[in-house]
Amino acid sequence: MKLDSQRFHKGDQTKLSNLRKGQKAKVVFLNAQDKALRRRLLDMGITEGVQIKIKKIAPLGDPIDIELRGYELCLRKYDMSLIDVEVIS
Amino acid sequence: MRVALIGNQNSGKTTLFNLLTGTNQKIGNWPGVTIEKKIGIIRGTDFEIVDLPGVYSLSPYSVEEEISRRFLFEEKIDLILNIVDSTSMERSLYLTTQLLELGIPMMIALNMKDIADKRGIHIDLKTLEEKLDTTILSISALKKTNVFNLIQYIKMGDYRKNNYQHIYDHELEDAIESIKPIVNTKHSRFLAVKLIEDDMVFTAYHTDETRKIVSALSKDYLRDMEQVIADERYRYIENIRDEAVTANRSQMTWTDKIDNVLLHRFFAIPIFMVIMFGIYYLAAGPIGSYTTQVVGEYMSMFSDWTRGLLIDFGASSWSVSLVVDGMIAGVGAILSFLPQLAILFLLISLLETTGYMSRIAFFLDRIFQKVGLSGKSLIPFIIGSGCSIPAIMSARTINDETEKRMTIMLTPFIPCSAKLPIITLFAGYFFRNNSGLVSASLYFFAIGVIFLSALIMKKFWFKGKHSSFILQLPDYKVPNLKFIIFDVFEKVKAFIQQAGSIILLASIIVWFLISFSWTLNYGIDPNQSILASIGKVLGWIFYPMLGTYSWGAAVSALQGLVAKEQIIASMAIIAGHSETTSEGTLIFGSSVFSFFTPASAYAFMVFNLFSAPCFGSIGAMNKELGSTRRMWQAVLFQTGIAWVLAVIVYQIGHLIEVIL
Numbered sequence: 001m002k003l004d005s006q007r008f009h010k011g012d013q014t015k016l017s018n019l020r021k022g023q024k025a026k027v028v029f030l031n032a033q034d035k036a037l038r039r040r041l042l043d044m045g046i047t048e049g050v051q052i053k054i055k056k057i058a059p060l061g062d063p064i065d066i067e068l069r070g071y072e073l074c075l076r077k078y079d080m081s082l083i084d085v086e087v088i089s
Numbered sequence: 090m091r092v093a094l095i096g097n098q099n100s101g102k103t104t105l106f107n108l109l110t111g112t113n114q115k116i117g118n119w120p121g122v123t124i125e126k127k128i129g130i131i132r133g134t135d136f137e138i139v140d141l142p143g144v145y146s147l148s149p150y151s152v153e154e155e156i157s158r159r160f161l162f163e164e165k166i167d168l169i170l171n172i173v174d175s176t177s178m179e180r181s182l183y184l185t186t187q188l189l190e191l192g193i194p195m196m197i198a199l200n201m202k203d204i205a206d207k208r209g210i211h212i213d214l215k216t217l218e219e220k221l222d223t224t225i226l227s228i229s230a231l232k233k234t235n236v237f238n239l240i241q242y243i244k245m246g247d248y249r250k251n252n253y254q255h256i257y258d259h260e261l262e263d264a265i266e267s268i269k270p271i272v273n274t275k276h277s278r279f280l281a282v283k284l285i286e287d288d289m290v291f292t293a294y295h296t297d298e299t300r301k302i303v304s305a306l307s308k309d310y311l312r313d314m315e316q317v318i319a320d321e322r323y324r325y326i327e328n329i330r331d332e333a334v335t336a337n338r339s340q341m342t343w344t345d346k347i348d349n350v351l352l353h354r355f356f357a358i359p360i361f362m363v364i365m366f367g368i369y370y371l372a373a374g375p376i377g378s379y380t381t382q383v384v385g386e387y388m389s390m391f392s393d394w395t396r397g398l399l400i401d402f403g404a405s406s407w408s409v410s411l412v413v414d415g416m417i418a419g420v421g422a423i424l425s426f427l428p429q430l431a432i433l434f435l436l437i438s439l440l441e442t443t444g445y446m447s448r449i450a451f452f453l454d455r456i457f458q459k460v461g462l463s464g465k466s467l468i469p470f471i472i473g474s475g476c477s478i479p480a481i482m483s484a485r486t487i488n489d490e491t492e493k494r495m496t497i498m499l500t501p502f503i504p505c506s507a508k509l510p511i512i513t514l515f516a517g518y519f520f521r522n523n524s525g526l527v528s529a530s531l532y533f534f535a536i537g538v539i540f541l542s543a544l545i546m547k548k549f550w551f552k553g554k555h556s557s558f559i560l561q562l563p564d565y566k567v568p569n570l571k572f573i574i575f576d577v578f579e580k581v582k583a584f585i586q587q588a589g590s591i592i593l594l595a596s597i598i599v600w601f602l603i604s605f606s607w608t609l610n611y612g613i614d615p616n617q618s619i620l621a622s623i624g625k626v627l628g629w630i631f632y633p634m635l636g637t638y639s640w641g642a643a644v645s646a647l648q649g650l651v652a653k654e655q656i657i658a659s660m661a662i663i664a665g666h667s668e669t670t671s672e673g674t675l676i677f678g679s680s681v682f683s684f685f686t687p688a689s690a691y692a693f694m695v696f697n698l699f700s701a702p703c704f705g706s707i708g709a710m711n712k713e714l715g716s717t718r719r720m721w722q723a724v725l726f727q728t729g730i731a732w733v734l735a736v737i738v739y740q741i742g743h744l745i746e747v748i749l
Contacts, residue, residue, distance in 0.1 A: 030316065035289075036150065036488075037557050042319035043146035044559065045180050050323070056348060056562075059357040060455035063464070063558055070210075070336065071177035072562040074451050076458070079557050 012087045016052065017064075017080035024053045025085035032082045045069040046083065090136045092243060093161060095188065096172035097181055098143030099563050101200045103127075104230040105172060106140040109240065113575050114140065117441040118566050119450075119468060121486035124153040126160060134244050138170070145180065147187045147279075148288060150559075151488040158290075161191060162276060168243065169195040175205035175212060175227075176564070178334055182326045185221065186256060190279040196248045197225040198239060203232060204564070209337045216333040224248035231569070256325040257318070261285070264306050268299050286315045344444075344564045351445070357452050368440075369474075369532045372433035373509055374525025378517045380428035388421040389675075407611055411600055414665045419596025419658035423588045426510040426654070427581065433506055434580045435573065437475045442568040446471060447560060454558050460540050461547035463487055463558055466496040470539070473503035474532075475580065477706040480505075481713050489556040495546055497713050498723040499539045501702035504531060506584070507653035508698050514657055518677050519690040527691075531698060538699055542730055592658050595651050599644075599662050615666045615681070620644055634692040634735040636743060641667075641681040642693060652703045688742025692735040699731035 008014050008023070019025055027050050032038040045068055046052070055072055056065035062077045094109075096102050098120035107114055110129030116122060120143065127140040141160055142153035149155040161169070171188050173181040188195060205212065218225045226242060228235040242248055255262050268281035272294055283291040284299050285306060307314050351360060371377065392413055399409045440446055446468060454464025465487045473480035480500045487493040504512060512528050520527040602620035606613045615621060624640025631643050645659040657676075664679035676682055685693070701707065701724045711720040 034557075035315075038313075039148050039315060040145075040150050040488075040557075040559055042316060043148060043150075043183065044561075045183065045323060047316070047320045047323045049320075056352055057354075058452040058455060059352065059354050060452065062455045062458075063451060065451065065562055069177065069179035071180055074454075074558065074560040074562055076454070076558045078555065079559070 008087045010087055010089060014085060014087065015081045016066075016083040016085045017077045019054050019085070019087070021054050021057055024051060024088040026051055026088055027083060028086050029084040030082065031084060032079070037079065037082075041079070041083070044073055051088065052085065090167045091165065092131065092136055092138040092168045092170050093141060093164075093166045093193075094138055094170045094172065095141045095157060095161065095184075096143060096200075097145055097174055097177075097184060098561065100143060100172050100174040100181065101230040102143060102172050103140055105198065105200065105228070105236070106138065108230060108233060108236045109138055113572075113579075115576065116569075116572060117446075118444040118563050119441065119447045120561050120563070121151075121153065121468070121483065122441075124156075124482055124485045126156055131240060131243065133240065136243065139166075144184065146184060148286075148290075152485040161188075161193075162279075166193050168248075169193050170198060170243070171195055172198045172200050172230075173225075175199050175202045175210065176208065178210075178212065179323070179326050179330060182221075182329065183322055185223075186322050186325065187279070189221070189223070190282055191276050192278060194248070194250055195223055196239075196242065197221070197223050198230075199225055199227045200230055202227045203229050203234075208342065211335045213333045213335075217329065218249075220329045220333060222249060257321045260306070260309065261317070261321065264302050268302055271296060271298050282318060286318050288315075342564070347565050348448070351448060352452060361449060361452070364445075365532070366529050368433070368436045369529045370525050371436065372429055373512050373516070373528030377429035377432055377509075378513055378524060380432075381425050381513055381517075384428060385425040388417075388425050392417045392421060407604070410604065411597070415596050415600025415604075415662060416593060418661045418665045419599065419655075420588050420593050422658045422661035423510065423592050423654045424585070426513065427584065429513065430506045430509060430584060431577055431581050433509065434475060434577045437471065438573045438576045439568055440471060442566065442573065444563045444565040447562055450560060451562060458558075460543035461492070461551060462495055462499075462543055463489065463492045463556065465558070465560065466492065466499070469496050469500045470503050473500045473505055475506050477501045477503070477505050477702050478709045481706060481709040484713060491551045492556055494714060494719070495543055495551065497710055498546070498726065499542055501706050501710070501727060502535050502538050502542065502699055504535055504698050505653065505702075506580075507703065510654050510657045511694055511697055514676070515685075515690045515694050519685070519687045531694060534695070535698065538730065538734065542726070546726075587652060588654075591652055592655055595648060595655050596658050596662060599648070599659050603663060603666050615663065616640075618666075620663070630732070631693075631696075634696060634732070634739040635684070635689045636686075636739065637684050637689075639681070639684060646693075646697055646700070649697055650701060650704055650707075652705075653697065656697055686743075686746060688739050688746050691742055692739035695738050696731050696735035699734060700728045701731075702727070 008018060027046060027048055030038060030041060032041060050068055053067040054064060055067040063074045064077060064080060065072050065074050094102050094106055103114050103116045103123050109131050111132050112129050114127055123140060123142045129138050131138050141157040144154045144157045147158050149158045169188055171185055214225055214227060226235060226239050228239060264285060265278060265281040268284060269277040272280045274280055280294055284295060285303050310317050351357060395417060396409060396413045399412060450464035450467045453467055457464050457466055469480040469484045472483055477500055481497050484493050484496045487496055512531055516524040516527040603615055603618045605611055605619060606617050607619055621640045624644040627643040628638035628640050632638055635642055641663045645656045648655045648659045660676050663681055664676045667679045667681045669678050677685060707724060710723055711717060714720055
């Protein structure tokens, strides 16, 4: 739970699931081991270098709606924890 | 000539398909409305067009996406019509780059240009056309702009015969070129890429030579080739985007504003509950009941009038009884619920077309996850309040096999429109002033049953494992009134057709069974009829939830297998045959059904709502679960749960009644 309250700043490396609403980050690495999931994330445009913004958070804290490549995508926090990012803002 | 219509989920394919063919296929504003390919003829031509389920790539993730991939890869197609969503160009073009690899002539219909314009996204058509070497037409399927031109292009064959450009880096392109002659099919380039990605589906196409090329390649890249290909594709698309698309996308869209309220941290779930409560309260509560009552009165007038007419004609007493007490009583009992069902259909249709449904899946996912389901299970559940059959089929969009199976088995628990007559009838009579509340309570009861069953299933049948939830959130849309009216009309028509065929036939059979004894004597006491003797065999099953042996209730519940509304039709016929003991509605005023108390009424409703669904739904379960054994498992599970719950409800309710 401690990790949740930690705030990440520009240039920090972290997992996508640790970001707060409104923060932007660049994807650095995709850790997903499950082949089907990994493939789907790639297909949805989560490739290395893409910019992601945390757009909306479900009322119960999970899943989270992110904005990338001009559209919105919902992901569960667990899946987001498999995506390493570099914080932009 | 055969045209394949393909694009991302929720990009407006079916809307365009309807325009091109002049048909009215179901549309909605959530990903995965189309789950089966649909074939039509383009207006003014003899060209066949196939509407395929939406996909994000040609590496399928769920069943309905596999249908599209298979069709494109295996069938003979003369032209691909790729529909591209202007508001999310990059993701759309990702599919486009894969489609181009198939080596089939292709045209692009750039849809929702008007919305993109409003958002400040400018697309330079000419540059885009050159970059992709494909004819592109900007259209609006919703506003019908430029669709005529599109047909002309298709008809004249007046589109670019695209020579596909290089999109990957040199090393990859070289590898593709050297694999192509080895595999040598009509989709060589596509297959070459798939082999490099090491896609499981295409392993059979691998030869020693291709394996050598691919393994050399992955040694050079030191990365997963699947990822390399995806990266390269998106890099290529980003380049096109930089040249052809300019966007200043900073302002708050309407969707964001609405979501600030509907997805609010504290208000989202209360708002959702109010909306759902409102829907069922309107349909099953006072307003719905009132319409039913009015139509019911006309029905009984019609029934009396027919009886008089037939007697005047000198018809024999049994034939009058067959028409009035059998056919009209059975079918009429069902038809009086029609206005109420129309209200329900209308409200569900609104939910489906606005874009709210995906939001519900989004914010309830957390809760559903806890019991082993996915937020996506909610889509079948909501459609299921109309009819279980399309609902069970829509579970295909759930990619996780366990979640999908559980959803299919749980969907029939949702009170479908055919169960609405049961609810309205019982609640209206036994809980007069609180009928709306009691009706709504049954829907929440259903949700409770679903959670409970999901927990049981998770514990005993399906081992818990991690699953994902990946859902695109569509923009809100103002529903298309014309389509909604059509949709409601279609469902109402289907209901009437069912009443005029299955219910009519079943009513005649019930009339026969109740009018005759085993020795085929007519005009007997209903208690001596064939129907009664069948019911008496089954009566003990219902004893613990009714507090009495009732053959009438038993045979009626059994007929729920034919169609749930048949329960009411059957009760009406049986009641019509027995003597009236008290004032009140026909059914509960008859000696056969006068035993019902609020407790047994509620219990009987619970049993009929949650026990095995109608044959149609059982068939759909059988198909989607993929095995008869699993289908039986589901049916027995549902009936078992229903029986236990009904007994508990009656015993507790009865205790309260005795104390009071």
